Amino acid sequence: MTPTRHPRSARLRSAAGWVLTGALVGVLVWFGWPSTLGGCTTLTIVSGHSMEPTYYTGDLVVSRCGVPATGDVVVYTPPGVDHGRVIHRVVGGDAAHGWAIRGDNNDFYDPWRPTQEDVLGIAVLHVPGLGRVASILLDPWAWASLLVIAGGVLLWPSKPGPDTAPPTDTGAERPLPEPVA
Numbered sequence: 001m002t003p004t005r006h007p008r009s010a011r012l013r014s015a016a017g018w019v020l021t022g023a024l025v026g027v028l029v030w031f032g033w034p035s036t037l038g039g040c041t042t043l044t045i046v047s048g049h050s051m052e053p054t055y056y057t058g059d060l061v062v063s064r065c066g067v068p069a070t071g072d073v074v075v076y077t078p079p080g081v082d083h084g085r086v087i088h089r090v091v092g093g094d095a096a097h098g099w100a101i102r103g104d105n106n107d108f109y110d111p112w113r114p115t116q117e118d119v120l121g122i123a124v125l126h127v128p129g130l131g132r133v134a135s136i137l138l139d140p141w142a143w144a145s146l147l148v149i150a151g152g153v154l155l156w157p158s159k160p161g162p163d164t165a166p167p168t169d170t171g172a173e174r175p176l177p178e179p180v181a
Helices: 007-032 130-137 140-155
Strands: 041-045 060-064 073-076 086-094 098-102 119-127
Touching: 041 119, 041 130, 060 073, 060 130, 073 098, 130 140
Parallel strands: none
Antiparallel strands: 041 060, 060 119, 073 086, 073 119, 086 098
């Protein structure tokens, strides 16, 4: 005999599941909300060789807002360059007068001295190679190709299945042969 469960305990478990799911989604939104939408997280796909051997082209770097210190890798928008991003290491300076920044593979400093307003985030997570996959998802031609393939799959005529096959000839309505005299 199986024990019966009390309906109230089932409702409590269901409610607890929803609360746990809501809390998990809240944490993911809090930590993953992009800076472009007013959040604190910036995803950057590395391009170039200036940060080798720390980061290579195609690596994905996640950065979070904060005040950088010397030695931190930061993502910043160069002053006067609206949509550009640079990911380099802070080697000196301060928030008020601007930081001295350069790439790990460079023997010269960046021409900009970004201030706190220019810094999008401090690198906190590095995923090698994931940027190559992510860059495919950012390509409009990739999305157009996927839509065409999906449309083709949906619109392609299918073979008739066993339920749609024409009826087989059972011979019930076949005329009788003429008698031979």
